[in-house]
Structures are given as structure tokens and as C-alpha cells.
Amino acid sequence: MSGRLLTGLTRSGPLALDRHVATHGPLPDSGSELIAEVLAAGLRGRGGAGFPAGVKLAAVAEGTRPVVIVNGTEGEPMSAKDRSLLKRTPHLVLDGAIAAARAVGAREVFVCASAQANTVVAAALAEREHAGRRAQPRFTLLPRADGYVAGEETAVLAHLEGRPPRPRVTPPRPAQQGYHGRPTLVQNVETLAHLALIARHGAAWFRELGTEDRPGSTLLTVSGAVRTPGVYEVPSGIALDEVVHLAGGAIEPARALLVGGYFGAWVSGEGRGLALDDVALRPHGAAVGAGVVVVLGESACAVAETARLTAYLAAESAGQCGPCVNGLGALAGAVERLATGRAASDDGERLVRWIEMVRRRGACAHPDGAARMLTSANRLFGSELAEHARRGPCARCAVASALVLPAVGASLQRAAA
Amino acid sequence: MSRPSDLRHAASDGEELVLDPIACVGHGLCAELLPERIVLDDWGYPMVEPSVPSALHGHAVRTVKACPALALKLRRTASQR
Numbered sequence: 001m002s003g004r005l006l007t008g009l010t011r012s013g014p015l016a017l018d019r020h021v022a023t024h025g026p027l028p029d030s031g032s033e034l035i036a037e038v039l040a041a042g043l044r045g046r047g048g049a050g051f052p053a054g055v056k057l058a059a060v061a062e063g064t065r066p067v068v069i070v071n072g073t074e075g076e077p078m079s080a081k082d083r084s085l086l087k088r089t090p091h092l093v094l095d096g097a098i099a100a101a102r103a104v105g106a107r108e109v110f111v112c113a114s115a116q117a118n119t120v121v122a123a124a125l126a127e128r129e130h131a132g133r134r135a136q137p138r139f140t141l142l143p144r145a146d147g148y149v150a151g152e153e154t155a156v157l158a159h160l161e162g163r164p165p166r167p168r169v170t171p172p173r174p175a176q177q178g179y180h181g182r183p184t185l186v187q188n189v190e191t192l193a194h195l196a197l198i199a200r201h202g203a204a205w206f207r208e209l210g211t212e213d214r215p216g217s218t219l220l221t222v223s224g225a226v227r228t229p230g231v232y233e234v235p236s237g238i239a240l241d242e243v244v245h246l247a248g249g250a251i252e253p254a255r256a257l258l259v260g261g262y263f264g265a266w267v268s269g270e271g272r273g274l275a276l277d278d279v280a281l282r283p284h285g286a287a288v289g290a291g292v293v294v295v296l297g298e299s300a301c302a303v304a305e306t307a308r309l310t311a312y313l314a315a316e317s318a319g320q321c322g323p324c325v326n327g328l329g330a331l332a333g334a335v336e337r338l339a340t341g342r343a344a345s346d347d348g349e350r351l352v353r354w355i356e357m358v359r360r361r362g363a364c365a366h367p368d369g370a371a372r373m374l375t376s377a378n379r380l381f382g383s384e385l386a387e388h389a390r391r392g393p394c395a396r397c398a399v400a401s402a403l404v405l406p407a408v409g410a411s412l413q414r415a416a417a
Numbered sequence: 418m419s420r421p422s423d424l425r426h427a428a429s430d431g432e433e434l435v436l437d438p439i440a441c442v443g444h445g446l447c448a449e450l451l452p453e454r455i456v457l458d459d460w461g462y463p464m465v466e467p468s469v470p471s472a473l474h475g476h477a478v479r480t481v482k483a484c485p486a487l488a489l490k491l492r493r494t495a496s497q498r
Contacts, residue, residue, distance in 0.1 A: 169437050321438040326460035357458050363439050 003233030004209075004217050005193045009088050014120050017127045020091040027095045030199050032061060034103040038195060040203035042215045046081075047071060047151065047188035048261060048290040049365070050214075050278060053195065056185060059175035061104040063183025068106045068137070069160065070097050072113030072189045073144040073151030076261040078292040078403070081219035082189040084231045086117035089193070090124035094139075096192030099199040101137040104185055111141045112156055113189070118143065148262070148316035152364050153186035155318070166318040167364035190219050190291075210236035211277045218276065218291055222247040224402045225254065225297030234276070236288075241272035243293055252297040256380055258403065260289025262309055263369025265376035269296070285376050294403055301396035303388045305403050306377040307332075307339040313370040323361035328370050330354055335374070338385055341392030348389065351378065431494045433467040434477060440488035447489055450480040465489075 008023030009015055015023065030037075039054030060066050070093065074082040085093055097109050111121055118141045125139055145165035149155055152167045153174050159165035160179060178184020187195075194216055198206050207215040214236040220243060223229040227248025234243065240257060244250050254269030259276070265286035267274060274280060278287045296302060314328035334351045337343040355374050358367040378385065388394065434454060443461040453473055454466045469477045469491065481489045 169439055322441060322443050322460060322462040323438065323458060326462070327458075330459070354459070357464075361438060361458075361462070361464070363437075 004197055005085065005089065005092060005190070005219065006231075006233045014087060014124065015089045015091065017091055017124070017131055020089065024092065024095075024197070025200055027099060027196065028199055029102075030099055031102050032105070034099055034195075034199055035061060037203050038103075038198055041198050041206040042203075042212075043191065043194055043198060043206065044214055045188055046190035046194070046219070046291065047153075048076070048263070050287065050289075053187065053191050056175055056187070057100065057103055059173070060106075060183045060185040063176065066104045066106040066183040066185065067179045068097055068101045068104065068109045069153075069156060069179065069184060069186045070109060070111040070113070070189060070192060071151060071153065071156055071186050072111065072117055073156060074114075074189075074290075075146075075148045075151040076263075076290045076292060077148075078221060078223060078258075078261060078294055079290045080221045081231045081291055083114055083117050085189050085193055085219070086113055087120050090121050091128075092193045092196050093189050094121070094124060094128070095199070096187075096194070096196035097139075098137065099195055100185060100187060100192060104183075106185065107137045109137045109139050110160055110179070111139060112144050112160065113141075115143050147318075148313070149318050149364060149366050152366075154364070156186055157184065166320055167366075169363045211275070211279070213279045214277050214288065218288065220276070220291045220293055222293045222295075224258075224293075224295035225251050225300075226295050227251055237275045237277040237280070239272065240267070240274045240276060240293070243276065244272065244295060247295075250295055250297065252299055254295050255298050255300065255302055256296045258292065258294040258296065258373075259286045261292040261369075262313060263366070263373060264289045264292060265372050266296075266302070266306075266380050267376070268380060285372060285379070296402055299396060300399050300402050301384075301394055302377070302381045303339045303384050304393070304397040304399075305401060306374070306381065306385075307335045308401055309373060309403060310335045310370065313366070313373070317366060318364070321362040321367075323358050324367040327354055327358035327361065327367060331358070331370065331374060338389045339393070339397070341388060341390065343389045348386070432469040432474065432477070432491055433494050434465050434469060434481075435467065435490045435492055436463060436465050437488045437490070438462075440486050442486050442488075444485050446483050446485065447480050450483055451476050455480070463489075 035057045043053040044050040072082050145159040150165040154168045155165045174184040174186050210216045218236045220232050256266045256269050267284050310332045314332035317324045331354050334347045355371045359371045448455045448457045455463045481491050
């Protein structure tokens with residue numbers, strides 16, 4: 001795959017340091033002036049929320065003794081882009097972390113990722129030391145925590161401080177009070193990789209690709225009913241049908257596409273001319289989110305998939321906020337009853353009522369994500385849902401899930417128990 | 418961040434109620450004391466309309482003090498900071 005972040009990659013394994021430098025050139029010795037460049041570039045955070053990276057950098061730079069955290073938690077089950085970057089081009093992510101640390105004045109960087117990814121990052125750091133590059137800032141690698149919300153930035157902080165990986169109430173934002181009270185830049189792996197290239201080539205170059213709202217390229221994890229699922233780098237704002245085409249085309253007609261992640265939204269399989277850009281997706285209740293695109297083929301049942309997703313999201317609540325614990329549980333129950341023809345007469349109304357009731361009611365955006373996904377499901381699959389409520393499961397309900405991966409089955413069983 | 422002692426000096430205009438959803442365990446006293454701004458959801462947790470007009474300042478202060486979980490706070494709105 002060509003592109004920016006994924007350029008120069010060998011067929012397998014990580015890009016070695018010499019190949020990395022030959023591909024991208026050396027990392028310039030930038031400092032705080034990089035913040036203005038990142039602001040001008042309009043780089044958005046690639047972890048899911050899309051917060052402007054430059055604004056975060058500027059906020060962290062205001063504090064004393066700041067810390068940088070490379071967030072490779074990637075709790076979203078349908079996303080593989082961050083671990084792919086860490087495993088295939090670790091030096092680009094390290095460059096981004098170093099440039100970010102220099103920009104905000106941090107001497108310490110923590111990398112929070114899977115054990116496998118950390119092994120590759122550790123080897124990359126050793127490679128640098130071997131090449132006579134003294135590691136500055138100092139890197140500490142830590143295994144990520146499991147769980148859907150563990151990648152939320154305050155949950156990452158809690159995890160690094162040795163507490164359960166659960167979000168806390170904000171403000172204060174990590175930029176003000178983060179790791180052990182210090183100003184902390186928690187930045188997604190892909191965001192830092194882009195930052196490494198902005199440090200080399202500047203804002204104008206970055207904006208040569210993408211849209212006004214979302215400049216640059218974007219990593220997508222494409223899965224479901226496509227011939228070659230995987231991680232693809234695309235210009236931001238590319239049309240959804242081009243994404244499907246890149247992934248080898250659909251193996252059957254698409255009923256719908258899940259965009260963003262489990263917390264994202266369903267968009268119609270027919271509306272594939274839609275651009276992958278938040279401005280274009282907003283009228284559909286969707287956002288680019290973590291860059292996830294799942295194609296749901298016609299052979300799958302959208303209602304059953306939605307019920308499984310809802311059960312998953314309910315089970316993955318951090319269990320702290322009453323409206324999330326109770327609300328997502330209630331929603332999962334209602335969707336399950338509707339999908340299996342065991343619904344009470346008012347379950348359809350309660351579904352709509354509860355979707356609205358859980359929005360903005362948690363310390364983090366987990367309930368909002370579930371509400372977003374269910375709103376889109378209700379709009380797109382409303383008649384099928386009513387049909388299931390009347391007649392019970394359809395023939396396609398029994399088809400193995402395209403969405404909830406085998407690894408996820410365990411937590412689904414936990415939810416059902 | 419407001420403690421009760423701060424609240425007495427707070428301007429009654431430009432205040433808002435802030436709920437800590439993690440600290441809140443759904444005692445529900447707030448909805449009894451300030452029904453003008455707080456109602457309970459289907460699971461007994463408060464849904465808060467944050468704006469506090471000056472006429473409700475005293476009631477809001479009393480409600481904040483009455484929360485057994487200390488989950489409710491009154492703070493000046495950002496525009497006044």
C-alpha cells in the first residue's frame with residue numbers, strides 16, 4: 001500500500017531504522033514552533049474524537065514538567081490501524097512522539113500498547129541506541145489495559161497510575177492535570193505518525209491531501225463483506241465506495257456500512273457515494289471516528305448484528321455512571337427482545353426514549369456512542385426491527401456475525417450470563 | 418470546585434449545576450429539593466438542567482448541600498470567569 005504513513009513498507013515485519021530514514025528523511029530538530037505548524041496543518045486526533053492535535057499540544061505546552069503518552073490502546077475491536085503502525089513502522093511513531101515531546105517540553109514518554117506491539121517498539125528503540133542515537137526523551141513501555149473504554153485518555157492515565165482503566169470526570173483535562181497531576185499529552189499512535197511527517201514536510205504539504213475539515217490522509221480498517229479486509233491509507237474525504245473498491249470490492253451486495261467503530265453509525269449500503277469526512281457524514285449521524293469501515297452484506301441480519309453490538313457496548317460499560325450501566329443494559333435488553341420477537345408492547349417506544357435518556361449522561365462518551373449507533377440502526381433498520389418484533393428471528397439471524405469478532409464473543413457470553 | 422463557603426459569595430446570576438455522574442449513586446434527594454431543574458430518569462438517576470436563575474439560587478445551594486454523595490456542585494458559568 002502506498003501513501004504517506006505506510007510508504008516504504010516491506011512485505012512483512014517492521015521498517016528498519018536505515019530504511020525508515022531513507023524513506024522519510026531524518027526527523028528535523030524542531031521545538032515548540034511545531035505547535036503552530038500542527039495547528040496550521042489542521043491535524044485531527046485519530047483515536048476517535050477528532051480533537052485538533054495542535055490545540056492539545058498548545059494546552060500541554062503551557063504547563064510545567066509535562067509528559068507525553070503514546071496511546072496505542074486501540075480498544076475498538078474493529079480497528080487494527082494503530083497496532084499495524086506500531087508493528088510495521090515503529091520509527092515513524094517514535095519520531096512523532098519525540099517531536100511532540102520536544103514541542104511541549106516533555107522529557108518523558110510512555111508508550112501504552114499491546115505486548116506484541118511493545119516488543120517491536122522496544123526493538124526499534126534498541127536499534128536507535130545501537131545507531132548511537134541517545135534516547136531523548138526517555139521512553140517507558142507499558143502494556144495496555146483490556147476493555148472497550150480503556151483507550152479513553154483519562155482511562156489510560158488511570159491505568160498508567162496503577163488504577164483500574166476507567167475514565168474519570170473531565171475537566172480537568174489531562175492537558176491540565178494528567179499523569180500524577182502533571183500536564184499530559186495523550187495522543188493516538190496514528191496522530192503521532194502524521195505529526196512526524198508534518199515536522200518534516202510542513203502544514204502546506206499535509207493539506208495537499210484530504211478535505212478542509214479533515215486534512216491529510218487517514219488510516220482505515222476495512223472489514224466485513226469485502227474481498228481483502230485490512231488497513232488502508234486513503235486521502236481523507238474519499239468516497240465510501242472507493243474504500244470498498246480498495247478493499248477488493250464487496251463479496252455480496254451491501255446492506256449497510258458501519259462507519260467509525262462500534263460507537264459509530266450505520267449508513268445505508270446504497271449511500272456509498274458518501275465522503276469519509278465528518279462534515280459529509282454528520283447529516284447521517286456518523287463520523288470518521290477511529291477510521292473503521294465494516295461492510296455488512298445482505299446475507300447478514302442487520303437487526304441481529306445491532307443486538308449483538310448493543311449487548312457488547314452494554315457489557316463494556318466501565319460500570320461507574322448509573323445512566324450508562326442501567327441505560328445501556330436496558331437498551332440491550334429492549335433490542336434483544338425486539339430482535340427475538342419477545343418484546344413488550346412498549347419496547348419500541350422505550351428504545352427511542354432510552355436512546356435519548358443516556359446521551360451526555362456519562363463521565364465519558366461511551367453512552368453517547370451507543371446512542372449514536374442505535375439511532376442510526378433505528379433509522380436504517382426500523383422496519384426490519386418491527387418485523388422481528390412481530391415474527392421473531394429471521395432466517396439470516398442465525399448467520400455467524402460479521403461484526404462481533406470471535407475474541408468479542410467471550411465478553412458477549414459474559415453479558416448474557 | 419465550589420465548597421459551600423464559596424457558594425455564599427457566588428453571584429446568583431451566571432451559575433450552573435454540575436453533576437458528577439461517577440459520584441452520583443441515585444439517592445434522588447436532589448429531584449425532591451429542586452424539581453424545577455432536576456428530574457429522575459427511568460433508573461432513578463438525576464437529569465439536570467444546569468442553568469440556575471437567581472430566584473432558584475437558595476434552593477440550588479440547599480440541594481447541593483443535601484446530596485449525600487457530594488455529587489452535585491454549583492459553579493459560576495464559564496463566561497463569567
